[in-house]
Amino acid sequence: MLTRSVANDVLTVGKELRTLADEFIPREYQDYYLHEMKKLLVNKDSEFAIVIDEYQPQSNSPDQMFKAVETYLGSKLNESGIRSLNVCINKESLAVRMNENEEIIDEFDGIQVKWRLATDIEPREPQSASKRYELTFHNRHRLMILESYLPYILDRSDEIKAGESGLTLHMINNGYPGPKNIVLDNPMTFETLAMEPELKKSIVEDLNNFKNGKEYYRRIGKAWKRGYLIEGPSGTGKSSLIASMANHLNYDIYDVVLTDVDSESLLKSILLQIPSKSILVFEDFDQLQNPTGDDKPSQKTTFSRLLNIMDGIWSCSGEQRVFVFTTKCADKLDQTLLRAGRVDMHIHMSYCTFSAFKQLAFSYLEVEEHKLFERIEELLEHVNVTPADVAGELMMCRNDATMSLENLVAYLDKKISL
Numbered sequence: 001m002l003t004r005s006v007a008n009d010v011l012t013v014g015k016e017l018r019t020l021a022d023e024f025i026p027r028e029y030q031d032y033y034l035h036e037m038k039k040l041l042v043n044k045d046s047e048f049a050i051v052i053d054e055y056q057p058q059s060n061s062p063d064q065m066f067k068a069v070e071t072y073l074g075s076k077l078n079e080s081g082i083r084s085l086n087v088c089i090n091k092e093s094l095a096v097r098m099n100e101n102e103e104i105i106d107e108f109d110g111i112q113v114k115w116r117l118a119t120d121i122e123p124r125e126p127q128s129a130s131k132r133y134e135l136t137f138h139n140r141h142r143l144m145i146l147e148s149y150l151p152y153i154l155d156r157s158d159e160i161k162a163g164e165s166g167l168t169l170h171m172i173n174n175g176y177p178g179p180k181n182i183v184l185d186n187p188m189t190f191e192t193l194a195m196e197p198e199l200k201k202s203i204v205e206d207l208n209n210f211k212n213g214k215e216y217y218r219r220i221g222k223a224w225k226r227g228y229l230i231e232g233p234s235g236t237g238k239s240s241l242i243a244s245m246a247n248h249l250n251y252d253i254y255d256v257v258l259t260d261v262d263s264e265s266l267l268k269s270i271l272l273q274i275p276s277k278s279i280l281v282f283e284d285f286d287q288l289q290n291p292t293g294d295d296k297p298s299q300k301t302t303f304s305r306l307l308n309i310m311d312g313i314w315s316c317s318g319e320q321r322v323f324v325f326t327t328k329c330a331d332k333l334d335q336t337l338l339r340a341g342r343v344d345m346h347i348h349m350s351y352c353t354f355s356a357f358k359q360l361a362f363s364y365l366e367v368e369e370h371k372l373f374e375r376i377e378e379l380l381e382h383v384n385v386t387p388a389d390v391a392g393e394l395m396m397c398r399n400d401a402t403m404s405l406e407n408l409v410a411y412l413d414k415k416i417s418l
């Protein structure tokens with residue numbers, strides 16, 4: 001976000017007016033004219049402008065403040081009285097935006113401010129037009145605008161976003177977001193995620209502490225970020241847990257594919273693109289480890305370098321970021337890389353326990369108790385099946401709970417006998 005005064009522009013206009021006065025206004029009226037003009041300059045000079053550019057230099061992702069302003073003003077358009085709107089499809093629903101050069105007057109705590117959307121077009125590259133919002137207000141409100149109004153817009157845009165459905169899954173491939181960002185329509189939440197209740201509770205508490213920890217992180221002088229390692233065999237719900245986290249925090253997910261990233265500068269540019277309030281996911285990240293220690297120039301980026309770069313880039317950033325590493329087997333990992341501060345919480349996703357089964361039975365069949373539960377509990381103690389396996393069985397006869405549970409018993413019996 002850039003802040004700049006319009007005073008220079010006004011002074012330039014002032015000089016031009018003086019020249020005009022010399023040329024066109026009779027000498028006896030010039031004093032009066034210049035006096036009036038000075039009053040105008042003083043008034044104009046007291047105007048202050050804040051410019052919020054769509055993109056920061058070196059960044060491919062829209063500026064967080066720009067996006068927040070867009071969301072906030074979008075919610076104001078109906079009451080704004082402006083004469084034209086830009087309508088587009090955003091996350092499969094209609095979204096309205098301001099049109100260029102339209103102005104909206106907003107009021108905050110009795111203060112009037114003016115918003116305008118402008119576009120800079122580079123004549124040689126008209127396709128790379130960049131947009132910006134210009135906010136103008138009286139100079140004396142500068143502190144209040146910076147300290148209260150802009151933070152208020154950030155909070156309001158979060159509330160508005162939370163009220164809308166649909167988070168986005170961004171695929172970051174070879175350094176750039178993939179051709180298509182996908183609407184994350186995964187309804188998995190901590191309500192429906194089957195796992196040990198104590199573990200679930202501790203994850204939710206940890207996320208809440210993180211989300212509400214702005215002052216805390218500032219006070220202890222640490223970057224506002226949190227790292228989770230999710231470990232477990234295929235089908236134990238690692239992706240389901242990430243979707244639950246995204247829905248709980250209302251953060252978009254950035255799925256970062258790092259296997260093709262072979263330069264540090266590319267990696268840095270990927271990380272710098274990721275906006276605040278995002279979950280960065282590095283799936284099966286143990287594959288990034290470089291067990292040989294071989295450091296050929298062509299060597300793919302190693303896990304330890306990734307962690308160092310992340311520490312460096314975000315150590316001085318005040319923005320919220322959650323990063324999640326998943327692995328099917330934590331034993332393969334170099335434990336020194338997982339020291340506290342890099343990975344803050346290690347979550348083990350286990351094979352289906354009886355308590356996880358009960359949550360699945362409630363979600364899929366709406367049953368809380370059944371005579372077959374005892375038998376299922378006994379079987380689950382002796383066989384390793386994933387929640388995905390159990391969910392698959394429960395879905396088969398979903399209109400008949402008893403038949404569905406009998407099928408599950410038969411499935412578990414068969415597994416034991418193998």
Ligand SMILES: Nc1ncnc2c1ncn2[C@@H]1O[C@H](COP(=O)(O)OP(=O)(O)OP(=O)(O)O)[C@@H](O)[C@H]1O
Binds near residue numbers: 233237389
């Ligand atoms: N703990 C769970 N609670 C509820 N549903 C689950 C759970 N685990 C798995 N499932 C069901 O199984 C499906 C597949 O699980 P998911 O993709 O989350 O597993 P995963 O561990 O990420 O697997 P992979 O390692 O193969 O990516 C989910 O879409 C969900 O329907």
